[in-house]
Structure formats: C-alpha cells, structure tokens
Amino acid sequence: MTDLSHPKIKKYLAILIFSTFLLHCSSTKPHHGWGEDATITPGLQRVGQAAADAALQAETWIPFGTALLIALTGADSDIQNWASQEFPIFGSQTKAIEASDNLLKASTWIYLTSVVITPSGNDPPSIILNKSKGLATGLGAIFLSQILTSELKTLSKRERSDSSNNRSFPSGHTSAVATYTMLTNRNIEYMRLNPYLEGSIKIALNTMTLATGWARIEGNKHYPSDILFGAALGNFIGAFINDAFLGRLSYNMSVNTYINKYQQSLQISIKF
Numbered sequence: 001m002t003d004l005s006h007p008k009i010k011k012y013l014a015i016l017i018f019s020t021f022l023l024h025c026s027s028t029k030p031h032h033g034w035g036e037d038a039t040i041t042p043g044l045q046r047v048g049q050a051a052a053d054a055a056l057q058a059e060t061w062i063p064f065g066t067a068l069l070i071a072l073t074g075a076d077s078d079i080q081n082w083a084s085q086e087f088p089i090f091g092s093q094t095k096a097i098e099a100s101d102n103l104l105k106a107s108t109w110i111y112l113t114s115v116v117i118t119p120s121g122n123d124p125p126s127i128i129l130n131k132s133k134g135l136a137t138g139l140g141a142i143f144l145s146q147i148l149t150s151e152l153k154t155l156s157k158r159e160r161s162d163s164s165n166n167r168s169f170p171s172g173h174t175s176a177v178a179t180y181t182m183l184t185n186r187n188i189e190y191m192r193l194n195p196y197l198e199g200s201i202k203i204a205l206n207t208m209t210l211a212t213g214w215a216r217i218e219g220n221k222h223y224p225s226d227i228l229f230g231a232a233l234g235n236f237i238g239a240f241i242n243d244a245f246l247g248r249l250s251y252n253m254s255v256n257t258y259i260n261k262y263q264q265s266l267q268i269s270i271k272f
Helices: 009-025 044-055 058-073 076-086 093-117 124-156 170-191 195-218 224-246
Strands: 253-258 265-272
Touching: 044 058, 044 224, 058 224, 076 170, 076 195, 076 224, 093 124, 093 170, 093 195, 124 170, 124 224, 170 195, 170 224, 195 224
Parallel strands: none
Antiparallel strands: 253 265
C-alpha cells in the first residue's frame, strides 16, 4: 500500500479541502441541514425518480455510452496498449499504479471532509443526528458500489491486460472514486456556494475520477471500457442512493425580470 506522499497529490488534495472549507465559511446556510431529510422508507415514487435522475446524469450516461462505443469499435486493446507503453500522463507503470492508489485515498478523505464541514443543523444534537444519518447513507452507497463491482468482476471474468487475474471488468478503483466524488458533489450543494465556484469544485472532483481511471490504464491493470463502466456504475450508485434515501437539496430560487424602457434594457435577478 502507498501513502499520500507524492507532492502533486498532496498539493491537489490540500487545495481542494482548503478551498472547499473557505467557500463553505463564506456561504449561506441552506434551509434544510444535510441529513435532515434522510429516511429508510423513501417510497417507490422517490426511489424511481432517484434512479431515473441518476441514470440521466451526464456523469453516468457519458462514460457508459463511451464504454459501449469503444467496445463495439474494437478500440479497447489499441488504446490500452498505447497508454501502457507510452505513459503519456504518469510516466511509468509504477507511478501510474501509485497515483491510482493515492487518488482513491484522496477521494476518501475529501468525502469525509465534506461530511464534517457540510451544514447539518443549528444546534449540536441536530448536527450530530443529521450527520450520522448522512454518513450512514453515504457508507451504504459505498458498500453497495463495492459489492456490485465485485460481483460483476466475478461474472465477467475478464482477464486483466497484464494477465495477473480475471477480475478486470469493471475497475474497482474507478467505481470507488466515482462513488466518493458523486457523494461529495451532493454534499457541496448544501454549502450554497456561488454557482461558478461550486461548478469549479465539481469539475476538479470529477477530474479525479478520470485521472484514477486513466492511471489504471497506464498501470496496465484495465482496459478503457473497464474504467468507463466503473465510473458510470460508481456515479449511478452514489447519486441513486443519496437522492433516494438522503434526498437532494432543493434550492428556493426566484427569478425576477424588469424591462427598463428608458434605458432599453432587460434586467434579470436571481435569488437563492
């Protein structure tokens, strides 16, 4: 096992956590605390809506569709062979494997950090209760993602590109990081950040999922379709379990328009 010793990984992790903390401190509290709406009996309508929303998210259908396209066109082996021989990003097989391990650990700590700093109530008892419910939901999503990934590996019996075993499909590293990333992204929504800042953080976190998957390819452990399906699976499970059992923050947003006939201008104001 490796640790978070690589300077670039440590710097990336520190920037993400510190910036998220600062933005959280300057944000407006949500109307509902994170974990407040958690339930073990969400009902069929809420479960169905959560499943549909999770499947239609770009983080789910884009990697899933790309995985199918690569598999159907036969480009899987060509891309893997090129990446594992040229090492365009990480420089070597060893560094790529270490990077994937470090990114997995980093995503774990970033998620746990988001659990701590996400607004969950106005007094200690409610904060502790809500965070406990929120964390339990997140751990359930992580556990389910790991179980499904393991079962699919057993069923598919796809040999790894380095021929070490037949548990290549889907990528466990990628599905795990994708689950952590989706859960963290959902938590960030409760911080009521500036939309541009929130979007930037989510892009950075999603990049971690992509980087993890690519590192597994350069490390000669997976084919592209393995990591793409893993990303889709992790994203889907994270979003589905979170939205079904924990709920997703609904923004109370109002949009007002005003036409100034003297200045011949249209003014639009958005309030959260």
